[in-house]
Amino acid sequence: xxxxxxxxxxxxxxxxxxxxxxxxxxxxxxxxxxxxxxxxxxxxxxxxxxxxxxxxxxxxxxxxxxxxxxxxxxxxxxxxxxxxxxxxxxxxxxxxxxxxxxxxxxxxxxxxxxxxxxxxxxxxxxxxxxxxxxxxxxxxxxxxxxxxxxxxxxxxxxxxxxxxxxxxxxxxxxxxxxxxxxxxxxxxxxxxxxxxxxxxxxxxxxxxxxxxxxxxxxxxxxxxxxxxxxxxxxxxxxxxxxxxxxxxxxxxxxxxxxxxxxxxxxxxxxxxxxxxxxxxxxxxxxxxxxxxxxxxxxxxxxxxxxxxxxxxxxxxxxxxxxxxxxxxxxxxxxxxxxxxxxxxxxxxxxxxxxxxxxxxxxxxxxxxxxxxxxxxxxxxxxxxx
Amino acid sequence: xxxxxxxxxxxxxxxxxxxxxxxxxxxxxxxxxxxxxxxxxxxxxxxxxxxxxxxxxxxxxxxxxxxxxxxxxxxxxxxxxxxxxxxxxxxxxxxxxxxxxxxxxxxxxxxxxxxxxxxxxxxxxxxxxxxxxxxxxxxxxxxxxxxxxxxxxxxxxxxxxxxxxxxxxxxxxxxxxxxxxxxxxxxxxxxxxxxxxxxxxxxxxxxxxxxxxxxxxxxxxxxxxxxxxxxxxxxxxxxxxxxxxxxxxxxxxxxxxxxxxxxxxxxxxxxxxxxxxxxxxxxxxxxxxxxxxxxxxxxxxxxxxxxxxxxxxxxxxxxxxxxxxxxxxxxxxxxxxxxxxxxxxxxxxxxxxxxxxxxxxxxxxxxxxxxxxxxxxxxxxxxxxxxxxxxxxxxxxxxxxxxxxxxxxxxxxxxxxxxxxxxxxxxxxxxxxxx
Numbered sequence: 001x002x003x004x005x006x007x008x009x010x011x012x013x014x015x016x017x018x019x020x021x022x023x024x025x026x027x028x029x030x031x032x033x034x035x036x037x038x039x040x041x042x043x044x045x046x047x048x049x050x051x052x053x054x055x056x057x058x059x060x061x062x063x064x065x066x067x068x069x070x071x072x073x074x075x076x077x078x079x080x081x082x083x084x085x086x087x088x089x090x091x092x093x094x095x096x097x098x099x100x101x102x103x104x105x106x107x108x109x110x111x112x113x114x115x116x117x118x119x120x121x122x123x124x125x126x127x128x129x130x131x132x133x134x135x136x137x138x139x140x141x142x143x144x145x146x147x148x149x150x151x152x153x154x155x156x157x158x159x160x161x162x163x164x165x166x167x168x169x170x171x172x173x174x175x176x177x178x179x180x181x182x183x184x185x186x187x188x189x190x191x192x193x194x195x196x197x198x199x200x201x202x203x204x205x206x207x208x209x210x211x212x213x214x215x216x217x218x219x220x221x222x223x224x225x226x227x228x229x230x231x232x233x234x235x236x237x238x239x240x241x242x243x244x245x246x247x248x249x250x251x252x253x254x255x256x257x258x259x260x261x262x263x264x265x266x267x268x269x270x271x272x273x274x275x276x277x278x279x280x281x282x283x284x285x286x287x288x289x290x291x292x293x294x295x296x297x298x299x300x301x302x303x304x305x306x307x308x309x310x311x312x313x314x315x316x317x318x319x320x321x322x323x324x325x326x327x328x329x330x331x332x333x334x335x336x337x338x339x340x341x342x343x344x345x346x347x348x349x350x351x352x353x354x355x356x357x358x359x360x361x362x363x364x365x366x367x368x369x370x371x372x373x374x375x376x377x378x379x380x381x382x383x384x385x
Numbered sequence: 386x387x388x389x390x391x392x393x394x395x396x397x398x399x400x401x402x403x404x405x406x407x408x409x410x411x412x413x414x415x416x417x418x419x420x421x422x423x424x425x426x427x428x429x430x431x432x433x434x435x436x437x438x439x440x441x442x443x444x445x446x447x448x449x450x451x452x453x454x455x456x457x458x459x460x461x462x463x464x465x466x467x468x469x470x471x472x473x474x475x476x477x478x479x480x481x482x483x484x485x486x487x488x489x490x491x492x493x494x495x496x497x498x499x500x501x502x503x504x505x506x507x508x509x510x511x512x513x514x515x516x517x518x519x520x521x522x523x524x525x526x527x528x529x530x531x532x533x534x535x536x537x538x539x540x541x542x543x544x545x546x547x548x549x550x551x552x553x554x555x556x557x558x559x560x561x562x563x564x565x566x567x568x569x570x571x572x573x574x575x576x577x578x579x580x581x582x583x584x585x586x587x588x589x590x591x592x593x594x595x596x597x598x599x600x601x602x603x604x605x606x607x608x609x610x611x612x613x614x615x616x617x618x619x620x621x622x623x624x625x626x627x628x629x630x631x632x633x634x635x636x637x638x639x640x641x642x643x644x645x646x647x648x649x650x651x652x653x654x655x656x657x658x659x660x661x662x663x664x665x666x667x668x669x670x671x672x673x674x675x676x677x678x679x680x681x682x683x684x685x686x687x688x689x690x691x692x693x694x695x696x697x698x699x700x701x702x703x704x705x706x707x708x709x710x711x712x713x714x715x716x717x718x719x720x721x722x723x724x725x726x727x728x729x730x731x732x733x734x735x736x737x738x739x740x741x742x743x744x745x746x747x748x749x750x751x752x753x754x755x756x757x758x759x760x761x762x763x764x765x766x767x768x769x770x771x772x773x774x775x776x777x778x779x780x781x782x783x784x785x786x787x788x789x790x791x792x793x794x795x796x797x798x799x800x801x802x803x804x805x806x807x808x809x810x811x812x813x814x815x816x817x818x819x820x
Contacts (some may be wrong), residue, residue: 128444142434143447150441159469163428184431190502191457221505230503238777241453245507248451260449270506273443286817287757288786300443322386338577 011073012080020074027067030055041136041219049113068113095367101221101361102173108353116348117268120326124340125262128275128300138162138224138244141267142176142259155354157266161185164226177254180261181229188213188222203227205239220250226263268347271319274301277307279341281328295341310343311316323347454790457465459508480513483616485609486732487725500625501613503606508575509598511610513617523586526593527560534580535565535598550583553592553617557585563600579603583614608717628744674734682819686791689815691808707812709805712797716816723790726783730763733779733794738771752783755813760784761809766799779800782813791816 016341038046046053050066065073080335082099086092091141121132143151147243148267154174161170161182170182184202188209202209210225232238232254241264249260274297281293294311299318310316316323326344330337407430472755482499484490488511491500503509527547528538537548548559559582579600585592594617596603596610603610681690683704688694690707697706697713704716722727731741742763753764765779778799784791795802795809802809 130440130443131445145447145449146439148441152437152439152448154437156434158431159428160432161428163427168429170429171431172434173431175437176434181435190489191507193454193457208453223505223507241455243507246456247508248448248456249401249448250456251451258449260447269438269440271427275444283818284757288784288789288791288818289757290788330605 005251008080008084011076012085014081016077017074017081019363020077022069023065023070024067024074026364027064027070031067037217039217039219042215042217048124049327071106071109075103075110078103078106091371092368094364094366094371096365098361099364101357101359101364104353104360105357108350108357111350111353112348114345116350118346118348119266120342120344121270121274121323122340123274123276124338124341125276125279126163128273128298130273131267132268132270133264133268136222137266138263139266140172140180140182140226140228140242141249141262142174142180143249143262144257147258153173155266156180161226162187169229176259177233177257178252179231181231182226183229184210184227185271186210186212186225189243190216190223190227191225191241191245203239205241208241210241210243216289224263228261230261233258255264268345270321270345271301274298274323274343275300276341279339281330281339293325293341295325295343297343320347322348404507420632420684429564432571480619481513482513482613485606485613486728488606488609490612499617503596503602504609505763506598506602509596509602509606511594511596511606511613514593514595516593523558523584526584526586526591527558530560530580530595531562533567534562534578535567536562549573552583552614555585555587557570557583557592559583566597575599577601581607581610583586605719605721608719637759683716684706685819686816687819688716688812689818691805691812694808694812709808710797712795712801712805714793714795714809714812717794719790719792722787723792724784726761726785729783729785729792730761730765733781734765737765737775737779739765740768753810753814755782755784756816756818758784758786760813764802764814780806780809782809 025225027047031043034047035043046066048067051069053064053066055062055064059088078099082098082102086096086099088096103317111372117132117134118136119132121129123129139155141153141155141163143153146152150244156172156174160172162185164170164182164185166184168183172180172182191208191211192211193207202211205227216222223244228240228242230238230240230252238252240252240261242250244263244265247261249262252261253260260308276295276297280296282291283289284291291372292312294309296309297316298309299308299316308316310323310325312325315325322345324344324346325341327342329340329342460820480498486502487504489502489505491502491510493500497512498515499513501511503511524539524541524544527544531538544558547557551557552560560580562580564578566575566580577600578598580595581603582593582595582597594610594614596606681688681696686704688705691709694707694709694714697708697715699706704718706713706715708714724732727742727744727747730747734741747761751762753762760782761784762778763781763783765781767775767777776796780795780796780802782793793809793813795805
């Protein structure tokens with residue numbers, strides 16, 4: 001019991017709150033510095049998505065708690081310190097509400113981090129799509145075209161095979177007539193044909209091999225590749241290479257069925273189709289600076305179509321998805337060239353939580369300061385009397 | 386009255402040391418547990434695919450049965466053949482080149498003596514092919530390429546009008562086709578592709594430099610393509626300098642000037658192309674016969690031409706070219722950062738054999754207002770170790786942005802560049818983007 005009290009005391013203390021907030025500030029500072037050299041995604045993964053990290057200050061390695069751990073402990077600290085230990089009477093109602101608002105804000109961050117889908121759909125004028133794909137994460141997809149024109153797919157997320165290496169392969173099983181063994185995963189690589197004059201220190205499959213490249217600062221620029229082995233129910237093994245920049249999937253046949261196997265950016269199906277009618281870009285007069293850009297799209301659902309303009313501050317919200325105008329290209333297009341538009345697509349169940357949190361926090365603070373003000377006025381009135 | 390912690394924590398204030406000791410202990414236990422959890426071996430072993438999902442793709446293509454060469458955009462079949470065909474005028478002479486920044490040099494294959502993946506794009510490739518003899522002749526090779534990109538064949542008269550330039554010591558024909566890429570096998574069907582190539586057909590040996598890929602990628606890589614072409618040399622003195630006519634020997638023909646049409650004063654590219662051919666390079670603007678001080682307009686910019694500067698022949702990827710007192714000034718627009726500020730400055734330094742700049746020196750360079758932002762001015766002079774034919778000096782303006790970047794390069798005799806510096810800066814300041 002004494003230990004439990006001590007534990008609760010430690011976790012609910014203001015000292016711990018201060019230490020955690022200082023750590024958050026430190027992580028933000030170090031992460032920002034790291035971002036300069038290693039890009040946004042790298043900084044986010046190392047400093048904010050992690051439980052622990054080792055920051056390299058010159059030749060000195062400094063172990064630090066990661067952003068996820070600090071935020072997790074801060075959440076517990078707020079619950080215990082702000083709600084469990086807080087004196088509960090009418091003078092602290094505002095503080096209590098404010099604490100709840102802050103907890104909602106942190107919870108929104110966790111929901112966003114673990115339960116959101118974040119990607120983009122890129123279309124040239126005249127093109128349409130009902131898929132959006134991740135900027136960062138890969139997946140191994142096995143697709144079977146059906147007679148109805150549909151695709152039946154199973155996928156394995158990057159987390160299940162990213163560490164695959166010689167002696168540490170990842171075996172993927174599913175509702176398929178074959179298993180897939182990822183024997184080596186390379187987060188950034190090129191695929192090359194193997195010629196008689198070319199030396200390759202990793203395996204060659206059907207005349208091709210993967211050559212690892214250093215990771216790019218911008219994670220979007222990395223193109224992954226993998227050596228895989230397909231193992232049929234009869235135990236027959238077939239080696240193959242899949243590469244993230246392939247034009248078409250690897251074709252395999254098992255038990256009279258044809259499958260496409262592809263390493264691709266993680267992708268999601270939207271409950272509607274977006275067709276890009278026209279992309280409009282306006283530059284500031286006589287400068288190379290875009291003033292605004294917008295996409296005229298048609299949202300197609302079974303039995304209905306509607307036209308929508310998506311611009312920089314006017315996203316499309318539909319069926320739990322938010323489509324923002326993110327970018328455009330080709331960047332060196334000349335007047336009259338065909339352009340493409342990139343729409344960032346986010347499915348975030350906590351999309352509106354920050355707004356609600358801010359409202360709750362505002363209400364809490366207004367109540368608290370109103371109580372304090374009233375107290376002060378009463379006190380002054382008593383003094384005057 | 387100020388709020389105090391007593392409002393929030395009414396308990397007696399705990400003594401600091403025991404509290405911290407407890408916090409450190411308990412926190413340490415929690416951190417150790419979390420550390421162990423985070424270090425758990427993940428990313429291999431056995432895992433399951435997701436449950437099957439069925440959907441109908443809208444607008445996306447899903448094709449099965451494609452070969453590995455098709456999937457990866459590179460051919461392995463060439464490797465079955467003997468490497469590096471040779472023969473001809475430069476028989477046995479190895480060709481050297483400089484791989485453009487951002488391109489990946491691939492291993493040579495079969496008849497491909499130089500082989501590149503363009504700007505990291507798996508679909509776009511560029512390669513130099515060397516074949517013995519006339520390799521079927523100019524006409525058949527041009528029309529073979531046109532077939533690959535779904536264009537009808539050109540007649541001998543139309544081919545005769547294509548722009549010519551000197552390349553590796555002989556005449557070469559520049560082609561620029563856009564259409565649906567059917568590939569070598571004629572079975573692919575990629576819309577919106579572009580093929581740019583140089584064909585030098587000689588009785589004893591023929592050379593073909595070809596870049597093919599999605600139009601936007603090829604368009605963005607025209608300057609590296611020209612630079613690559615210019616960098617080829619066989620050690621016999623036959624080479625080409627990307628700087629163009631101003632830096633070439635006195636009797637050297639201009640790099641992209643069509644000998645027949647240049648004399649007439651018309652745009653050599655347009656004059657040489659068939660009616661339905663897309664224009665080559667940045668501009669389809671006719672070349673004025675004489676210098677003009679009026680506002681000029683290109684395909685993406687307008688500007689004021691400095692007094693005394695004469696408009697040069699339009700060239701691929703250049704917005705405009707001017708010539709003054711033997712020096713040449715031209716404007717190039719590239720997508721993205723185009724290799725970045727320091728990368729481009731040091732590329733220019735390399736061209737003049739000058740020492741590369743560091744980050745610290747970059748900050749000291751002159752800045753001017755340009756295109757609503759900042760332009761960086763740099764002057765580079767040729768080093769003593771530079772190769773013969775290298776321009777004496779370079780005055781450059783770089784306006785590097787995340788989405789697109791503009792480069793103004795002025796090369797020639799140092800005295801001329803110094804005398805024209807004010808005009809050059811005015812020219813840079815006058816550049817304005819068209820809407």
